[in-house]
Amino acid sequence: MNATATFDPFSPDAGTHQGGALDGHALVQGDYGTAVLGYDLASQVLRDKRFQNSALRLMEEFGITAGPVHDFRARSIIMLEGDPHLRLRVPLARFMSPVTVRNTRDVLRRIVESINADLDDSAPVDFYRGVAQRIPSLVYCHLAGAPASDAPQVQSLSERTLSLLTRDRSLTPVIVEAYDELFAYLAGLIARKRAxxxxxxxLSYLISLxxxxKLTEQEVLTEATSMLEASSVNTAHQVGLVVWTLLRDREAWQRIVADPELIPAAVVESLRLFPRTGVVSKIAVEDVELEGTVIPKGSDVHVAVWSANRDPGRFERPEEFDLDRERNQPLTFSTGSHNCLGQGLAKAEMEEVVRHLAEHYPDARVVEDATRIGQAGGRWLVDRLTVHMKP
Structure with missing residues (x-):
């Protein structure tokens, strides 16, 4: 066995490990199961169909072992493999194509401009709650054909359902109630569209299928539910993390202000350094040998994306922000058949926020002592991001 049991990727001080293999080991073990730290091995595991998403087991650990919420998760796109997975993934992939992203740019810009118009930019603002948190739900409403007035509810539903990822079992009633509300909301929206x-x-596209x-009525609701739960909270945090990263690197920020063509590269490099989804958890569905270690069937395997993204074996000077980095393909949106369907749109949202800041607030700065950002449960969290727009 090559794995070692001296590291916990979920611990608050996990970030003291700079990234990549630990003491020569890309695979480590502990009470949590097995963690994957290196880029190449992480890519391999994320693409390997012998590892299944652990979301259903996590839900069951919360005591949700039967009923509509459990049944939804069991048949959701993240739990399926092979033909059943393709049956649900292909329609969404077609809709969330580069064409859709390109056609949504103007809408994104209008959303950002509208939100900015509501801000008092003469004083420091909480950029996370005032801007980043509001954008993804408005984009979802546009794409789903829902009224913009539904955005606060969409944002709340996404945040409450995905509170599952906090691993705080006291939140079980909140999670079940949120899913019940989500099912009812979408059923009502679907009925209204039909009428x-x-x-x-x-949503109209899914209904027509x-x-x-081409889809059952249950699959239409399952697809719509999967898209809504993932629509807001992770993107909101990631937008905040990108802005936080860029505004704190003044040299890079001035280059971006002078040359907006650098914005896509700046966003990807920020995603590499500070991935919102820092850990992707899987379950081995059979015995699997990795790096000389046999992972028994049923074992938990956690891909530490934050570590893989800083693997010195894959990225030169991985701890540095580098606008000119080549072959920059972080695992922030996963890889393989279960990579994030909405990653193109999420990147576009981040790019448009950065573009707006660079154009209208080139001197914007983070107010460090009024900003709270950290890691919990393997994820980067933005509690407060205070930005002085016109310092």
Missing amino acids: EGLGDDM GDEG
């Missing part, structure tokens, strides 16, 4: 006529939005017999 008023379908459009060219994502159901009408054509």
